[in-house]
Amino acid sequence: MFKFELYKKAKDSKARLGKIITDHGEIETPIFMPVGTRATVKTMASEELKKIGAQIILSNTYHLFLRPGSEIIKKAGGLHKFMHWDKPILTDSGGFQVFSLSDNRKITEEGVEFRSHIDGSKKFLSPEVSIEMQNILGSDIIMSFDECAPYPASYDYVEKSMQRTLRWAKRGKDFHKNSDHQALFGIIQGGMYKDLRKISAKEMVDMDFPGYSVGGLSVGEPKEIMNEILDYTTDFMPENKPRYLMGVGSPDYLFEAVERGIDMADCVLPTRIARNGSVITHRGKLVIRNAKYKEDFSPLDQECDCYVCRNYTRAYIRHLFNVDEILGPRLATIHNLYFLLNMMENIRESIRGDYFLEYKNDFYKKYGYN
Numbered sequence: 001m002f003k004f005e006l007y008k009k010a011k012d013s014k015a016r017l018g019k020i021i022t023d024h025g026e027i028e029t030p031i032f033m034p035v036g037t038r039a040t041v042k043t044m045a046s047e048e049l050k051k052i053g054a055q056i057i058l059s060n061t062y063h064l065f066l067r068p069g070s071e072i073i074k075k076a077g078g079l080h081k082f083m084h085w086d087k088p089i090l091t092d093s094g095g096f097q098v099f100s101l102s103d104n105r106k107i108t109e110e111g112v113e114f115r116s117h118i119d120g121s122k123k124f125l126s127p128e129v130s131i132e133m134q135n136i137l138g139s140d141i142i143m144s145f146d147e148c149a150p151y152p153a154s155y156d157y158v159e160k161s162m163q164r165t166l167r168w169a170k171r172g173k174d175f176h177k178n179s180d181h182q183a184l185f186g187i188i189q190g191g192m193y194k195d196l197r198k199i200s201a202k203e204m205v206d207m208d209f210p211g212y213s214v215g216g217l218s219v220g221e222p223k224e225i226m227n228e229i230l231d232y233t234t235d236f237m238p239e240n241k242p243r244y245l246m247g248v249g250s251p252d253y254l255f256e257a258v259e260r261g262i263d264m265a266d267c268v269l270p271t272r273i274a275r276n277g278s279v280i281t282h283r284g285k286l287v288i289r290n291a292k293y294k295e296d297f298s299p300l301d302q303e304c305d306c307y308v309c310r311n312y313t314r315a316y317i318r319h320l321f322n323v324d325e326i327l328g329p330r331l332a333t334i335h336n337l338y339f340l341l342n343m344m345e346n347i348r349e350s351i352r353g354d355y356f357l358e359y360k361n362d363f364y365k366k367y368g369y370n
């Protein structure tokens, strides 16, 4: 099943409180989704993800289509079984990855021919192929196959791409046979052009999807443009369906997205920077390899109550990174994910108690945002 319940709209912004109900459980919104591109949120076992409060994780059709391939996932009984994760999963359709990972691709009305970024072999993705793969994966929320236009891109290019994405969305919806158990979202594109965003949103809404993503943002555009396009676009998205902003995930971007009416977001950022030793704290980001932490026996973040901050020191975690011990990236990942998941819990609380903007401003001041 798939259901979205809107509980509350903030008085001081477009922020909303809601809940998504799926076959694999419930998701309180606004929500941040950790990214598990190749059927793993890097360095995290499923139980560890549950312990830090992950309610849903994301995986990528493009990567799983290449490796291990649909046959093995089918034999495993689907992605939940394959990766031992029994809560909700959202999969992206492969549109974004094809355009950002593989080169010498050829886009036709039919779909996209491309070379695998792994072994250069010829591959083909289309709305039908992508939906079929996501049906095999068995994810609770699946995405339409689309083109995420590059930035910058001409009006003419974006217009043609957005229109094709609409035709692809229709084809995918007609092909999808398992809509009672897998909710297919339409993806609104249109680049940084408001009129194209409006057309894309209206046409997608007319196709009556159970939820909608805003794609094609956080692709290098200035933050102000992203916020303006997002604020404009959410006004054309139905109130009673989830709104998912793709590829967004630092604290400020999450606050700005929630303020503009977004319910769901995903980003590789917190896990990717963790593996490099960049740690998100209430007082800004810190790079734990820095020698200044050599004898700093305080926790990563004084105000964090995660497993890592309760049991390990900056000096120890710096040591792990300094000698390339694999526990370093693991501890930094647990903390960064917990930080964002807990921040989203606080955001939900602030909407519930009508102090979202106050919470945002307090957070920004402490973090050192302008």
Ligand SMILES: CNc1nc2cc(C(=O)NN)ccc2[nH]1
Pocket (backbone or CB within 6 Å): 092, 095, 096, 146, 147, 148, 187, 214, 215, 216, 217, 218, 219, 246, 247, 248
């Ligand atoms: C990190 N930035 C970022 N932008 C994204 C856009 C899309 C999209 O339009 N998918 N159809 C997906 C992932 C993204 N990640």
Ligand SMILES: [Zn+2]
Pocket (backbone or CB within 6 Å): 300, 301, 304, 305, 306, 307, 308, 309, 310, 335, 338
């Ligand atoms: Zn912590």
